[in-house]
Amino acid sequence: MLSNLKLAPKFTLFLSIVFIIGIIISGVTLSQLTQRRAEADVAYKSRILMQMTDSIRNYTSDQVSPLLTPKLETEKEFLPQTIPTYSAREVFEAIRQKPEYKNYLYKDAVLNPSNPRDLANEFERELVEKFRNESNLEEIDDFTTIEGEKLFYSARPIIIKDQTCLRCHSTPEVAPKSLLKTYGSENGFNWSLNEILGVQIIYVPSQEVFQIARQLSGFAIGIFIAIFAIVILLINFLLKRTVIQPIRPMARLAQKISTDELSADKTTEPDLENLGKVAGNSDELGQLARIFQQMADAIYARNQNFTQQLEELSIKSEEMNIRSSAKTSKIAYFKALQKKAKAIRDRLTEATDIKSS
Numbered sequence: 001m002l003s004n005l006k007l008a009p010k011f012t013l014f015l016s017i018v019f020i021i022g023i024i025i026s027g028v029t030l031s032q033l034t035q036r037r038a039e040a041d042v043a044y045k046s047r048i049l050m051q052m053t054d055s056i057r058n059y060t061s062d063q064v065s066p067l068l069t070p071k072l073e074t075e076k077e078f079l080p081q082t083i084p085t086y087s088a089r090e091v092f093e094a095i096r097q098k099p100e101y102k103n104y105l106y107k108d109a110v111l112n113p114s115n116p117r118d119l120a121n122e123f124e125r126e127l128v129e130k131f132r133n134e135s136n137l138e139e140i141d142d143f144t145t146i147e148g149e150k151l152f153y154s155a156r157p158i159i160i161k162d163q164t165c166l167r168c169h170s171t172p173e174v175a176p177k178s179l180l181k182t183y184g185s186e187n188g189f190n191w192s193l194n195e196i197l198g199v200q201i202i203y204v205p206s207q208e209v210f211q212i213a214r215q216l217s218g219f220a221i222g223i224f225i226a227i228f229a230i231v232i233l234l235i236n237f238l239l240k241r242t243v244i245q246p247i248r249p250m251a252r253l254a255q256k257i258s259t260d261e262l263s264a265d266k267t268t269e270p271d272l273e274n275l276g277k278v279a280g281n282s283d284e285l286g287q288l289a290r291i292f293q294q295m296a297d298a299i300y301a302r303n304q305n306f307t308q309q310l311e312e313l314s315i316k317s318e319e320m321n322i323r324s325s326a327k328t329s330k331i332a333y334f335k336a337l338q339k340k341a342k343a344i345r346d347r348l349t350e351a352t353d354i355k356s357s
């Protein structure tokens with residue numbers, strides 16, 4: 001089937017196959033790369049935010065808590081500003097006020113929290129279970145879909161390692177009065193040391209990042225396709241111009257030579273004229289065209305020589321005809337003469353015979 005195709009469609013077909021395979025491979029690779037890049041981008045954002053919240057927590061426990069702790073006994077209402085979780089969450093809520101960050105979320109998700117807004121949801125409870133089941137697991141970084149939105153999350157287990165924490169999280173009896181007044185005596189107690197109580201989790205929206213990545217790879221693939229299409233068109237054009245068009249008069253000329261259909265006059269042969277244009281090129285086809293020209297010249301010269309020889313031959317043969325006819329007439333004359341002589345001789349002998357007898 002391929003051998004039936006002409007040169008230009010054959011090239012187009014092969015190039016298209018190569019380009020389609022190329023586009024598929026580069027498209028898949030590119031989208032994988034941009035996807036990975038997007039994942040890394042989201043993970044990086046999450047790491048920075050996690051670091052930021054850790055720093056807020058440290059600042060609160062190192063600098064704010066010591067100042068406010070004495071007031072916990074004297075104040076009626078509990079001062080949550082002394083709690084690292086509270087300050088981290090509050091700062092994060094402030095960030096979330098900006099529309100572009102509204103889907104970012106930081107949470108100390110605990111199964112039995114003092115503040116109900118920290119209550120772990122089903123997804124977070126599953127993560128707590130995971131951490132409880134795999135004791136050496138330190139962090140889970142992954143993607144999840146919440147309310148139709150794809151989010152990246154990074155979770156770490158919350159474990160109480162410090163005895164001082166238990167003042168407010170063991171039993172209501174030992175907790176400050178202000179705490180009981182503000183949070184009640186129901187929640188946030190009975191925590192024990194070294195127990196995984198919940199997860200410190202950060203959610204980073206990734207939809208937009210992935211959308212940008214998809215747009216980018218789509219754009220790049222679009223450019224690839226455009227370049228490939230231009231290359232195919234260009235190669236086709238060049239092939240026609242530099243190979244197919246110059247070959248045509250040569251092929252026709254070769255055909256005419258083989259079937260002896262060259263026009264009698266060299267100057268009126270159209271393909272020879274077309275060949276003249278190609279012969280001007282310095283490339284391989286120009287060289288071939290010049291060889292064809294020489295060949296055609298040789299054929300014309302030979303033809304001319306041949307006709308000339310033929311003409312000479314016919315003249316000679318005519319001359320020979322004339323000469324031979326003159327010769328034959330001479331022979332006939334001699335023969336007639338001989339005849340006559342013989343007759344005379346015969347008659348003479350007859351006469352002498354008669355005399356002698």
Ligand code: HEC
Nearest residue numbers: 080083085086108110113114115118162164165167168188
């Ligand atoms: C003075 C009392 C007090 C002490 C000491 C204390 N906490 Fe808390 N903790 C609280 C209160 C009150 C909250 C709720 C704050 C809020 O409104 O977000 C809380 C919240 C938390 C939360 C978030 C979940 C929740 O219950 O809302 C975690 C986790 C936590 N504390 C861990 C600790 C750890 C770890 C320590 C020890 C380093 C500690 N706490 C020491 C009072 C205390």
